[in-house]
Amino acid sequence: MSKRITPFAFRYCSTLDGLKEGIRRKRPGLLRRGVVLQHDNATPQSANLTQQWLQHYVWEILPHPAHSPDLAPSDFHLFGTLKRHLRGMAFETEDDLISELRNWFDNLDVDFFRVGINSLLSRWQKCIDLHGDYVEK
Known part of the structure; x- marks a missing residue:
């Protein structure tokens, strides 16, 4: 099969x-x-x-590790910032939302991504030190 x-x-x-x-x-x-x-x-x-x-x-x-959102940069670094940016906004169409998202991503500074990735290194080390347990913020 x-x-x-x-x-x-x-x-x-x-x-x-x-x-x-x-x-x-x-x-x-x-x-x-x-x-x-x-x-x-x-x-x-x-x-x-x-x-x-x-x-x-x-x-x-x-x-x-399974069920570890504390090790996914999108979860611990990106989504909170994006949610704050979108708070209070309303969109007429899906295309309007997509346009706003593209504009937001295009205007993010390279350092935004660097900070998220660099914090991943310390979070991984904490996870290793905690034998795979959740990493506290």
């Missing part, structure tokens, strides 16, 4: 293709040195199609 390719896994691999192309254009040497990717065990990320993609391009996966 063959495993079905879910649209979510196909979409995730398409996103990885875009990421790979962006890295190739902006940081070409990084692809030769190797990419370390962090993702959780969501279905699209653990799907066979995704695993084959990652093996083909030899990208290293940083393991992610």
Whole structure:
């Protein structure tokens, strides 16, 4: 019995293709040195199609303990800031929301991302020191 390719896994691999192309254009040497990717065990990320993609391009996966939002930069760094930005706003259409999100991301300073990624290092160390337990804020 063959495993079905879910649209979510196909979409995730398409996103990885875009990421790979962006890295190739902006940081070409990084692809030769190797990419370390962090993702959780969501279905699209653990799907066979995704695993084959990652093996083909030899990208290293940083393991992610189950149920650890304190180790996902989007959870501990991005979403709170985004929620504060969107607080009180109303959008007529989905396109209006998408436009606002694109504008917000385009105007974020590089340091915003640097701070989030750098704090991940200390959070990982705390997680290791706590033997995989939650990292307190």
